[in-house]
Amino acid sequence: MGVERIWEYIFDLVANRKHKKRKQLNTVSLKVGMDCEGCQQKVKNALSSLKGVKTVDVDWMQQKAIVTGYVDAKKVVKRVETTGKKVEAWPYVPYT
Template sequence: MGVVGIWDYIFDSVASRRHKKRKQLNTVSLKVRMDCEGCQRKVKNALSSLKGVTRVDVDWRQQKATVTGYVDAKKVVKRAETTGKKVEAWPYVPYTQVAHPYVAGVYDKKAPTGHVRKTDDPAVAGLNPVEEHYALMFSDENPNACSLM
């Protein structure tokens, strides 16, 4: 191993004890009940003061707050709750990610434009083999698809 190898081993073991494991860069999206620009400012100030936050975007019309940084999602939710607003994880996804966006439980009138409620139900989230066959039959991406004019 040699003297240099021993010194490298000792240095690495000491250095690893001093440094904490760094958190990963996260993006946390929240649905926060806001009524006006004053609420927006209050939520933005509360989330910006959290340690590790690099960026905060708040849109009171969509009721959405997005926090980017080296933070834990639970801490972000707790900090947002200190404003006195109703807070939950962002429950929406773009409607193109769901196979059946107008099924009860997925379609939400209060959802932002182009979004539906997120679901884990495999019957709703994906196409069954028969539906997939018909969807591909009339697809614009299929060069042999039927075209009616």
């Protein structure tokens, strides 16, 4: 019995390596503090270089960035933070 369980365990390990879980296609919307078109380009370049990104739409007038692709929202936020811009999740509710 012990040897059979060991073989099952090894088989499960090998089988799980072959069938990696695929990431889901996500759309991440962010509010990014941008002042000009230069800021917009800086954010767009940072997001475009992120692995798994399919499309990036940045509008500095609305201070909004939309990223579509096989990405994690936390990684997208961290990438925008590397540009030095303030970033928040999009359905932005201002404090009163």
